[in-house]
Amino acid sequence: MIATLILTLLLSVAIGVTAAVYGGWLDRVFQFLTVLGAAVPAFIIAVGLVFAFAIALPLFPATGYVALSDDPAAWLHSIALPVIALLIGSVASAATQIRGAVLDVQGRDFVRTLRARGIPERPLLFRHVLRSASGPGLTVLSLQTIALLGGAVFVEQIFALPGIGQLANTSAQQGDVPIVMGIVLVTIVFVLVVNLLGDLANAALNPKARTR
Known part of the structure; x- marks a missing residue:
């Protein structure tokens, strides 16, 4: 899950920003792939990956x-397919939201004003647009x-991975x-911590989200 989260953050921001900035056929291709990736459940992707690459x-x-x-190279080899199975749907949903948020911020008055003052596109995108679009992305x-957590239950069963999902399934049976x-209890604490960290990160990046 940690590897999936890191890759989701990097890939979703890259895909969403690229689709929003360049538009055109590239944006349409990204939209098609993200809708397809979000529609297919992780356990079906996992089974397909096993048949194709194992x-x-x-x-x-x-x-x-x-x-x-024990072996870092073998560890990467063993988690590659499970990470990809979880990553596809996660990146698809996050990239779609980030793309929409960037497009919304790009159409606001303050962005047009900054662009009219001659600020280059790259600093404008990374210093102003992404900070303002960080709220929906972090959410x-x-x-x-x-x-x-839900996807890991099925993926751990398919790939026979020792984890909380497999433990929950075995204990329930x-x-x-x-x-x-x-x-x-652990899941509830995890959800609370994730929501808290998301709100704190949103407040740090976006001053409008802060409350007095």
Whole structure:
């Protein structure tokens, strides 16, 4: 999930900003791919990745996990397909929201005023447009972080990965109530922390979000 979140942040910002700035056929291609990626569930993508890159083309292991401390290269090899399975839908949803936020900010009066004063496009984009568009982007990233918990349950089962999703599924099948209650408690705390961090980051980047 950590690897997926880092890649989601980088790729969604790059794709959303590129689609909003350049527009045209590039924007239409991005919109089509993001809608397609958001529509397909993560477990279907995971099964397709296993058939394509673990069975038809044996480039990655179909199941199993190697700890980072044991072998970093094997660790990357073992989490590649699970990360991609979670990443596609996460990037699709986040990139769509970031694109819409950037387009909205670009049409505001203060951006037109700054552009009329001769500020170059690159500083205008990175110093002003992205800061003002950070609110919707951070909100959707927070939601995607929480949604990854649900996707991880299916992905961990498909790839036989040891994690909280597989533990929750196994404990529920065995009727282990204390473990299930502990997982629910951890999930609630995780959701609260993610929402808090999202609000703090939004307030730090966007002064309009701060309250007195």
